[in-house]
Amino acid sequence: MDNQYNYNTPNDQFQNQATGNGGPDFHFGQTDPDFSHRKKEKKPRDHKKAAKIAGGLCFAVAFGVIASAAFQTTNFVGNALFGEKVKTEKSSEKKVDSTSLTRTSSTVTSDVSEVVNSVMPSVVSITNMSVQQVQSFFGGTSSQEVQSSGSGIIVGQNDTELLIATNNHVVEGSTTLTVSFINESSAEAKIKGTDASRDLAVIAVPLENIEEETMGEIKVATLGDSTKLQVGEPVIAIGNALGYGQSVTTGIVSALNRQIDMEGFDAELIQTDAAINPGNSGGALVNANGEVIGINTVKVSSDAVEGMGYAIPISDANETITTLMNKETREQVPEDERGFLGVEITNVEAESAELYGMPTGVYIRNVIEGTGAEKAGLVRGGVITELDGSSVDSMTTLQNLLSYYRVGETVTLTVEMPGKDGSYEEKEVEVVLSEKQTETAIPKR
Incomplete structure (x- = not known):
């Protein structure tokens, strides 16, 4: 084999010994120097x-x-x-292209390093500061600031911003996002747009906040065509593993079009044995030509599993990323100034969605009287699936999206409205956000 x-x-x-190298040397026809002066006498042949x-x-x-x-x-x-x-001797030896990736010690150093040197300026580290509710020892909860790490890929630039693609779960719930570039300089970023169902997001860094020296060292990534990937093809994963800074791992494409069981996540993924660790999420999976062919997103973590990481194919993500890049960059609104939708909601779990034929999203349990939701015609039983083009897969996602809107602003909801026969009909509804009610409201039934 x-x-x-x-x-x-x-x-x-x-094998080296079999070629005859090493061992004693034999010199035939050598003359003995001590007796070379003597005249040899002819003797009769025996x-x-x-x-x-x-x-x-x-x-x-x-x-x-x-x-x-x-x-x-x-x-x-x-x-x-x-x-x-x-x-x-008759067997033909295959010639290996010098630009191809192999795991031979003589080529890994040169080939991988060349690819990494060309791609690394396009990859960034992302630090997410968020506030989470933490349960105390006595059973109560308290707010606590939590730091998490991830990665991103520079995918574009407009007149005022540098645009970076990453995973939604890398930036979800953030109060502050900090991007670190190849020269270790940092700048604050804002969320441009997110798509939870695809686990994609685009964040923006104002160009005025990036040092001139840094602008000379970074570059926009070259995107490849993931539809042309083949199983066994070598790949390189680059990202901010464990928050220590950019690191590199190598592997191959283990499988294509993999579907994994994750709540609210709907995509076919690239499977690779290149190590993808916490902090690699949102980073680049590149081919031997230095082209980004995937966005690292998740790995299987189990004592019984080794070398199973996944990336979102870049060809599948292109359309979503382009849409998010063109959204308006928004800043989070102080909590007391945020708009109120006017509905009581609960998550639609995947099991329930499959059992009852419901769409995945947020289920409207009640509509509160006098709010924008009631005036827009929302009713109990509807399922909210999008807000201003960003997918909604949970209450947390919806609340995070609404944190960027003020009282009086208008949002466009995509809602699956229930029909009499149990089916759902998709509608777009514009809702003017109202002020959050402090008194107990009577829900509309």
């Missing part, structure tokens, strides 16, 4: 002695032939047992 890796195994040493010598030479030649054959046989068997390639 062919061995993909060119390791220096004991069999390699065995035919019996000559016959013995000839016989001995024949025996030596025969022994050499047999020994050589036995040695080659041993070499062949040894190679077969240890899994090494058995080559013959």
